[in-house]
Amino acid sequence: MGRRVLFFPSFRGGGFGHVGRCLALAEALQDRGWEAAFVLDGPHAARVEAAGYPVLRPPLPPAPDRLVALLGKGVRLLARWLGRLPPPPAYLVFSDLNFQVLRDGLVTPARVRRQVEAALALVHRFRPHLLVGDTHLLTFIVGRRADLPVVQIIKSVVHPVAPRLIWWREPPAGLLSPDVRPIFSPLLEAWGLPPIRRAEELLDGDLLLVPSIPELDPLPPGLERTRYVGALVRRDPRAVTPAPWFETLTPQRPVVYVTVGGGADLVDGPPFFEAVYGAVAGTAWQVVVATGRFDPRRLPSPPPSVRLERWVPGRAMIARADALLFHGGYGTTMEAVAA
Incomplete structure (x- = not known):
């Protein structure tokens, strides 16, 4: 039986970059005899399936969470239709990945626990030898709980040791980063894992691959378990x-x-x-x-x-x-x- 790798790309932001990098690495591992699958949902799942890889879709959130999300979306659409809600901003300012915790719906310990347990069920179903994450906030936790090695594809601006998402200037005055410690600390302690101060520390792993070159993604010298691998772009x-x-x-x-x-x-x-x-x-x-x-x-x-x-x-x-x-x-x- 060949070796198997399970990819966890971040998919809730809309872009294809996380998924595309994982596909490029999946192709390289497939050339070396590995079998790959993806934990993925959203608009890019079909593209991954079209490339020939199995997609394990995480279960839907509990009915109350889905109902709240649908009601909120309905209210926003109705308000837009009535002309009482201004258009959304062209972009939102993120100073760190603590904001991604909220975007991904990880707003309570109970939700985090449910998503980790759902991911573990998919891991047990596919039985991989290796997990690979790309800015997926739960890959490291899932790997440690499943006793599997974890490789993270990681940009320099969110490196767990030296993160600086807004690297070209100071963050805007008055921008308050959400405190994610109350969400994760009780669970990490219960699971025998070290506490975190910020969400970037959730992107730790046994090997950190920077999909770029130092000139584009500079990092402090001598960071442990960190390797530059150049462009991770699919062969097309x-x-x-x-x-x-x-x-x-x-x-x-x-x-x-x-x-x-x-x-x-x-x-x-x-x-x-x-x-x-x-x-x-x-x-x-x-x-x-x-x-x-x-x-x-x-x-x-x-x-x-x-x-x-x-x-x-x-x-x-x-x-x-x-x-x-x-x-x-x-x-x-x-x-x-x-x-």
């Missing part, structure tokens, strides 16, 4: 093959590539694309826009200088473009570095 021949319509781009005019990446759910549809149209109006640029989940036929008609494509071969397009406008996600960043 389509991404490096120019599309036939590339030939319609005029060589004498600059090309701008615009993509919203795997986090397209956060884009407010037509207003975003209309903003792109307005920004390039009257310029000499040729603009190619990857629309992601948005069907170009249902979007406002673009000006002649703008081409809308639901899917674009990213690496080939970046190599052809003179400028890249994107959301800052991991996959596109690494494609740009490779180009």
